[in-house]
Amino acid sequence: MDTFVQQLINGLNIGAIYALIALGYTMVYGILRLINFAHGDVYMVGAFAGYFLALSLGLAAAPSFLSLGIVLVGSMLIAAVVGVIIERFAYRPVRKYSRMTTLIMAIGVSLLIENLFVAQIGAAPRAFPDFLGSQSQLPYRLFGNAAISKAQIVIFLVSVALMVLLQWIVYKTKVGTAMRAVSFNLNSAKLMGINTDAIISLTFGIGSALAAAGGVLTAQYNPNIDPLMGILTGLKAFVAAVLGGIGNIPGAVLGGLLIGAAETFVVGYGHHIGIASTYRDAVAFAILILVLLIRPSGLLGSTVQEKV
Amino acid sequence: MKRTLLALLLITTLFVSFACERRGGVTNGGGSGPILVGYYGDLSGRTSSFGQSTKNGVEMAADEINKAGGIDGRQIQIITEDDQGEPNKAATVVTKLINQDRVAALLGEVASSNSLAAAPKAQEAKVPMISPSSTNPAVTQVGDYIFRVCFIDPFQGEVMAKFSANNLKAKRAAILYDFNSDYSRGLYQFFKRSFESQGGQIVSEQSYTQGDRDFSGQLTAIRAANPDVIYVPGYYGEIGVISNQTKQLGIKAPLLGGDGWDAPQLWDLGGASLNGNYISNHYSVDDPSPAIQKFVADYKARYNILPDALAALGYDSMKVLADAIKRAGTTENVKLRDAIAQTKNFPGVTGQITIDKDRNAVKPAVVLKLQNSKFVYETTISPEGSSEPVATNN
Incomplete structure (x- = not known):
């Protein structure tokens, strides 16, 4: 029982990160019908922004919640700017062409970011500063052997707070209303006097900031960051968005948590039914195929869903 | 116009390849030119610490040999290639080192998967290769030109x-x-x-x-x-x-x-x-033996960091190769191979190195x-x- 609970905690912990990234996929898709394949790399950029910020501000030597907070917010801002720049200079110029052009542009941007980073700083993994003292602190015991570490608690709390904040922005603020209007119909929104370009930029900015938060948070649990870290994680977050129903915000969160839990249970229990832990990544993509075959609109998606 | 360009390009290519051939020819024919040794390793990938440490060790050994007058008056020149820690790239750069640079021998890799990808190329071309630190048994089983200076x-x-x-x-x-x-x-x-x-x-x-x-x-x-x-x-x-x-x-x-x-x-x-x-x-920097402490001090003076085992093995691989070239009196591949195979009780930093019949070094851990x-x-x-x-x- 304690092992099961532990695996659930582990799974939801990774799932929360997937969810944060999946939100960016789903918001951009909701507005532009674009799968932003560079999104996983924005997650990586966020992690590195946090890393360099911590080093340049000397925060690595002063581990505390405050340092983590500064790095978290700083990297979210940097990633938001990166996201807005990508949209402005790569996607907006080709937006008037077919959707395929934008999709190929997204793949190009993704490869460009990855290879720029590899060329500039090398592919060797770097160690993200340990702000929470995870390396020397024992976890909090729940019952039996089940335990939860400080990093895991922080990941849960911050992710939930960010998701609630996003929900508030989308449903309770004026820009949120504008975002929903743009996702409903871009041209009508423009006719109503909404500055659609600004709203699209904002959507990229918010999505990128959430991905960066995922990058910094996950680095508290797993300090190993490298320029290619966004590829697989980004793809799984994309699967999570599709699983939940792409374009649907609660769906992205649900999808993220489910994918995280599914892959952890494959690792933890797969060997009982003859699935080696190496099949973990295959499972995420098998889920993608199953969803597309059985319920293409995803768990919470529907064809007339209002999308943001 | 296009044709002229193409012709020019072709001529240039020919010249470049001749130039390479000539350079290689001199080396393999013996004489007084430098002895070319190819080093390949991961200098920018996920295991780049391995490649970098080994490279440091190899270069330090080569410099020591060169400062002492080289091997029979010939200097050692290391040609380095980065394989980014990927097996297919390891095979590619080793092919380049063999065919283009015409190296007399190869040193590398650390990761066994990369050595296993490169070794068949060396074996095919009959160029002796010494892996400083690949420990998987299959590496030296590729053929009689493949050696290592570490345990398995x-x-x-x-x-x-x-x-x-x-x-x-x-x-x-x-x-x-x-x-x-x-x-x-x-x-x-x-x-x-x-x-x-x-x-x-x-x-x-x-x-x-x-x-x-x-x-x-x-x-x-x-x-x-x-x-x-x-x-x-x-x-x-x-x-x-x-x-x-x-x-x-x-x-x-x-x-x-x-x-x-x-x-x-x-x-x-x-x-x-x-x-x-x-x-x-493979070794410990705390080892009090004077030979090891001298190596540690020299390495630290040169690179400002303590040598890890991969640096020590890189150093030993270069020294074992130099010793074999000296005994063979030539860089000719068959004689060099036999000389490496006969290495016995060579006093390395990582222990006494004796190459056994499976071309592995036998020593304690x-x-x-x-x-x-x-x-x-x-x-x-x-x-x-x-x-x-x-x-x-x-």
């Missing part, structure tokens, strides 16, 4: 199994290995065989792949099996994280590893969580304990039936 995994796995059973009194071991790495899979099998033959029990076997970022699923399953020790024969990039997450799950059993842990970056990634773990390795960002010497374990003394001063 059956021994390294056995060392840790013996150490856990005898020194740590472990009865139950769990294993977490890298599924895609020849090195890690080899160590996993040899550890398991040896630990079971010591009367121990393997209670959980889990795997991951290089680049994985979350190991909590595997570690939770391992925790449930309640092992005394956890054998994790991987590379440093993942080890730091695994150690960190082991701590966060409240697991107290020590992690045991091999020479793949040995990199300065390990401490950045794992920090204090690494304390109390053990690895098997050390066990090091991880404590406060340092590898602290624990004990030395010699190969079965070896006449070498169990001591720290070899």
Whole structure:
């Protein structure tokens, strides 16, 4: 029982990160019908922004919640700017062409970011500063052997707070209303006097900031960051968005948590039914195929869903 | 116009290839030109610490030889290629070193998977290759031109199994290995065989792949099996994280590893969580023997960092090659191959090096304990039936 609970905690912990990234996929898709394949790399950029910020501000030597907070917010801002720049200079110029052009542009941007980073700083993994003292602190015991570490608690709390904040922005603020209007119909929104370009930029900015938060948070649990870290994680977050129903915000969160839990249970229990832990990544993509075959609109998606 | 351009291009290509041929020709024909030695390794990929340390060791050895007048008056020139830690790139750069640069011999790689990809190219071209530190047995089985100056995994796995059973009194071991790495899979099998033959029990076997970022699923399953020790024969990039997450799950059993842990970056990634773990390795910087202390001091003066085992093995591989060229009196491939094969009791930094009939070096291993960002010497374990003394001063 304690092992099961532990695996659930582990799974939801990774799932929360997937969810944060999946939100960016789903918001951009909701507005532009674009799968932003560079999104996983924005997650990586966020992690590195946090890393360099911590080093340049000397925060690595002063581990505390405050340092983590500064790095978290700083990297979210940097990633938001990166996201807005990508949209402005790569996607907006080709937006008037077919959707395929934008999709190929997204793949190009993704490869460009990855290879720029590899060329500039090398592919060797770097160690993200340990702000929470995870390396020397024992976890909090729940019952039996089940335990939860400080990093895991922080990941849960911050992710939930960010998701609630996003929900508030989308449903309770004026820009949120504008975002929903743009996702409903871009041209009508423009006719109503909404500055659609600004709203699209904002959507990229918010999505990128959430991905960066995922990058910094996950680095508290797993300090190993490298320029290619966004590829697989980004793809799984994309699967999570599709699983939940792409374009649907609660769906992205649900999808993220489910994918995280599914892959952890494959690792933890797969060997009982003859699935080696190496099949973990295959499972995420098998889920993608199953969803597309059985319920293409995803768990919470529907064809007339209002999308943001 | 287009045709003229094409013709020009063709002519240039021809010139360039002639130039390369000529350069190569001089080297292989002997004489007084420099002896070209190709070094290939991971200088920018996920295991770049390995490639960099080895390169440092190789270059330091070559400089020492050159300063002392070279080999029979000929200087050694190292040509370095980066394979980014990828097997297919290792094969490509080795082909380039052989065909374009016409090197007399090759030094590399560290990771067994990369050596295994490159070795067939060297064997095909009949260019002697010495791997400084690939420990998977299959590497030298590629052919009679492939050698190594380190011990092999059956021994390294056995060392840790013996150490856990005898020194740590472990009865139950769990294993977490890298599924895609020849090195890690080899160590996993040899550890398991040896630990079971010591009367121990393997209670959980889990795997991951290089680049994985979350190991909590595997570690939770391992925790449930309640092992005394956890054998994790991987590379440093993942080890730091695994150690960190082991701590966060409240697991107290020590992690045991091999020479793949040995990199300065390990401490950045794992920090204090690494304390109390053990690895098997090729040598210890704490070894009081004067030869080792001189090497450590020279290396530190030159690179401003302590030499890890890969630097020491890189250094030894260059010295063994130079010794063989000197004995052969030529860089001609058949004679050079035979001279390397006859290496006997060569006094290396990592121990007395004797190349056995399988072209492997036979020598003892050390066990090091991880404590406060340092590898602290624990004990030395010699190969079965070896006449070498169990001591720290070899």
